Amino acid sequence: xxxxxxxxxxxxxxxxxxxxxxxxxxxxxxxxxxxxxxxxxxxxxxxxxxxxxxxxxxxxxxxxxxxxxxxxxxxxxxxxxxxxxxxxxxxxxxxxxxxxxxxxxxxxxxxxxxxxxxxxxxxxxxxxxxxxxxxxxxxxxxxxxxxxxxxxxxxxxxxxxxxxxxxxxxxxxxxxxxxxxxxxxxxxxxxxxxxxxxxxxxxxxxxxxxxxxxxxxxxxxxxxxxxxxxxxxxxxxxxxxxxxxxxxxxxxxxxxxxxxxxxxxxxxxxxxxxxxxxxxxxxxxxxxxxxxxxxxxxxxxxxxxxxxxxxxxxxxxxxxxxxxxxxxxxxxxxxxxxxxxxxxxxxxxxxxxxxxxxxxxxxxxxxxxxxxxxxxxxxxxxxxxxxxxxxxxxxxxxxxxxxxxxxxxxxxxxxxxxxxxxxxxxxxxxxxx
Numbered sequence: 001x002x003x004x005x006x007x008x009x010x011x012x013x014x015x016x017x018x019x020x021x022x023x024x025x026x027x028x029x030x031x032x033x034x035x036x037x038x039x040x041x042x043x044x045x046x047x048x049x050x051x052x053x054x055x056x057x058x059x060x061x062x063x064x065x066x067x068x069x070x071x072x073x074x075x076x077x078x079x080x081x082x083x084x085x086x087x088x089x090x091x092x093x094x095x096x097x098x099x100x101x102x103x104x105x106x107x108x109x110x111x112x113x114x115x116x117x118x119x120x121x122x123x124x125x126x127x128x129x130x131x132x133x134x135x136x137x138x139x140x141x142x143x144x145x146x147x148x149x150x151x152x153x154x155x156x157x158x159x160x161x162x163x164x165x166x167x168x169x170x171x172x173x174x175x176x177x178x179x180x181x182x183x184x185x186x187x188x189x190x191x192x193x194x195x196x197x198x199x200x201x202x203x204x205x206x207x208x209x210x211x212x213x214x215x216x217x218x219x220x221x222x223x224x225x226x227x228x229x230x231x232x233x234x235x236x237x238x239x240x241x242x243x244x245x246x247x248x249x250x251x252x253x254x255x256x257x258x259x260x261x262x263x264x265x266x267x268x269x270x271x272x273x274x275x276x277x278x279x280x281x282x283x284x285x286x287x288x289x290x291x292x293x294x295x296x297x298x299x300x301x302x303x304x305x306x307x308x309x310x311x312x313x314x315x316x317x318x319x320x321x322x323x324x325x326x327x328x329x330x331x332x333x334x335x336x337x338x339x340x341x342x343x344x345x346x347x348x349x350x351x352x353x354x355x356x357x358x359x360x361x362x363x364x365x366x367x368x369x370x371x372x373x374x375x376x377x378x379x380x381x382x383x384x385x386x387x388x389x390x391x392x393x394x395x396x397x398x399x400x401x402x403x404x405x406x407x408x409x410x411x412x413x414x415x416x417x418x419x420x421x422x423x424x425x426x427x428x429x430x431x432x433x
Contacts, residue, residue, distance in 0.1 A: 022078075046335060063386055067402050086308065086310075102312050113314070118249055128271050136285070197231065220250060220251055235255070239364065243262075255283070260314055350370070366397065375393075
């Protein structure tokens with residue numbers, strides 16, 4: 001595990017600061033990982049003793065069961081501690097410690113994120129969230145009236161609205177696809193996108209994991225088909241980064257952005273943007289910069305005063321993520337989804353709108369109960385068992401989204417399954433009466 005001293009030393013600054021993961025936390029992670037020796041990620045995914053140790057590293061409520069990690073994920077204690085220590089350090093002498101010390105740590109952090117992302121450090125910009133990163137790309141690309149952009153009605157609203165703004169101001173043409181989900185067929189998605197390509201298509205916008213239902217789209221195959229026709233590719237990785245086991249170049253995209261406060265469990269309001277190196281010069285900086293059309297990825301980081309404490313604590317989240325391992329983490333997340341959805345699929349009147357196959361889904365799943373509106377199911381889950389979820393009604397999608405995380409246990413999901421079964425049973429009786 002990298003120490004904070006080493007982290008800052010890489011940037012040419014040596015300070016007597018605490019470790020990213022303190023000695024006890026690092027040793028605890030190492031000891032916990034030893035008990036998984038010889039187990040495949042799939043086997044490790046069911047070792048409840050190991051995941052109980054992981055849960056103990058979070059400060060989640062013992063009473064309220066949070067199954068809306070799709071909105072924002074809590075941070076492990078180690079990340080919270082690092083954030084607080086950096087925050088206190090900033091307050092000792094703000095303009096000195098923020099601008100002359102911590103600001104110099106961004107290059108080491110950039111390298112740390114690039115290693116997880118599997119790309120060059122000079123292709124990574126650190127910002128506040130996926131919306132900021134994707135808006136930077138959407139508004140920064142050179143497009144003119146009549147140029148076509150392909151996107152789907154199931155994309156995230158902030159991205160949809162950004163594209164609509166360009167359409168309204170500049171007269172670009174938005175070509176809408178309407179997906180029928182769930183799907184476990186690459187050709188379905190590829191054919192949808194390819195059938196919409198025309199000589200005027202300039203950009204394809206792909207949501208890697210569709211947040212409403214947890215559907216994974218075959219981003220690489222769509223990207224390859226687009227590139228054959230000279231079309232650029234944007235991937236919204238808000239829900240896939242540090243969730244699925246992949247590297248950004250595996251997707252074949254030109255542009256990518258994610259929120260690190262989701263599945264990486266970094267501080268709230270932390271994000272990352274990727275731009276393929278030879279494409280950086282083609283994207284204008286969203287905020288003012290002395291070389292807004294230059295080739296340096298850092299032109300996208302002219303944010304003014306930011307939270308240096310939360311930014312630097314991203315490094316601790318990376319360490320914690322690496323401690324678990326991306327392959328093992330994904331196996332656990334998909335296992336948790338299947339643990340409860342397999343049982344729910346057997347309940348009369350209950351429908352799961354998420355693929356079973358791990359190629360097409362991870363932790364996120366959508367459920368509906370016959371005879372009940374999503375908001376009613378959401379309300380009943382909380383009223384009866386203090387289970388926090390979120391109801392979804394968007395385009396042709398309707399249900400309650402359930403999103404566990406690595407700290408979620410089988411016992412937690414047994415509570416969900418039992419309550420859902422009761423609610424569905426009562427709904428059936430009501431329908432018959």
